[in-house]
Amino acid sequence: MDLERKRNAVIFGPMGPGLLRRPxxxxxxxxxxxxxxxxSAPNGVLNEIAYSQVEDAERCIDDALATYGAHGLTFKWRVGPWTRPEDLAARLQRRGFEAFEMRGMVASxxxxxxxxxxxxxxxxxRECLDEYVRVFAAGWGLPRDQEAPLVADHLTALNAEDRVGHFFAARIDGAIVATTALVVRxxxxxxxxxxxxDAFRGRGVYRALIAxxxxxxxxxxxxxxxxxxxxATSAPMLEHLGFETVLRSKVFVIDAS
Ligand SMILES: CC(C)(COP(=O)(O)OP(=O)(O)OC[C@H]1O[C@@H](n2cnc3c(N)ncnc32)[C@H](O)[C@@H]1OP(=O)(O)O)[C@@H](O)C(=O)NCCC(=O)NCCS
Known part of the structure; x- marks a missing residue:
């Protein structure tokens, strides 16, 4: 499989319809x-610029800060080999965004x-969705008042006519202890x-979710x-499990409120 196809899967996989969206x-x-x-979504969830190739970078940064700022939101800006201008990362850093390192990875x-x-x-x-969402919200540190809208968001994805979003839970002794999702592209x-x-880490649950x-x-x-x-978290684990790194990128985050 050629490198360009792998990189495109990493870049465009999370874009497009099918996974969690709010009304x-x-x-x-x-x-x-x-x-x-x-x-309506807190903590940078569903607030991001995933792809940007622009000429007027400073104006785009001003616009983004104003758009998210007007709603008091934190947002993410993904920057990688696809991004133009090439110095966008340095510009975001100068404007006070914090960065964390990412890897685009693939496996057969x-x-x-x-x-x-x-x-x-x-x-x-539907049957286990409420328990799934409780564990999802607790695990990602989301406030309890996000649970009802999260159930609704998941139901929309589950019932979508051209469904592409699938959710997985790990159970130990019958109780859900971990959550994840998959988009079929x-x-x-x-x-x-x-x-x-927390209490169930280090015993292969993540490995089981990948498998x-x-x-x-x-x-x-x-x-x-x-x-x-x-x-800082899953990239070294995925490498250990046999995934290949096909690109490196950064996610920039800022509280625009
Ligand atoms: C990241 C996370 C999902 C891992 O879950 P987990 O169930 O504790 O992971 P596992 O026990 O399945 O470990 C997976 C494998 O990675 C290995 N591993 C762990 N840390 C590693 C590291 N720093 N470098 C390389 N391999 C590592 C483990 O040894 C294990 O392999 P092994 O079973 O062959 O020994 C969990 O820590 C978590 O929920 N973190 C918070 C949310 C998060 O950051 N999610 C990932 C980003 S989306």
């Missing part, structure tokens, strides 16, 4: 630009990963963020899994 999410998509604005879905025997992975349906799967509750999503993709004839992983 108030505004998507701005045009050549060289992909942006989400969601006034036929890659075998050993999983622990006491972890059960289930796909999320044309020819590949994109792995979304996973979190394991289950690879299996899910194999069963649908998809040969590649792609993701963007944080250097």
């Amino acid at each position: 108030d999410t505004r998507v701005t998509e045009r050549p060289g630009w992909y942006q989400l604005v969601t006034p 879905t036929s890659h075998r990963i050993e999983v622990p025997g006491d972890v059960e992975i289930v796909t999320v349906d 044309d020819g590949f799967g994109y792995l979304m963020g996973a979190q394991v509750l 289950a999503r690879l299996r899910f993709l194999v069963e649908r004839g998809l040969t590649m899994a792609a993701t963007q992983a944080r250097e």
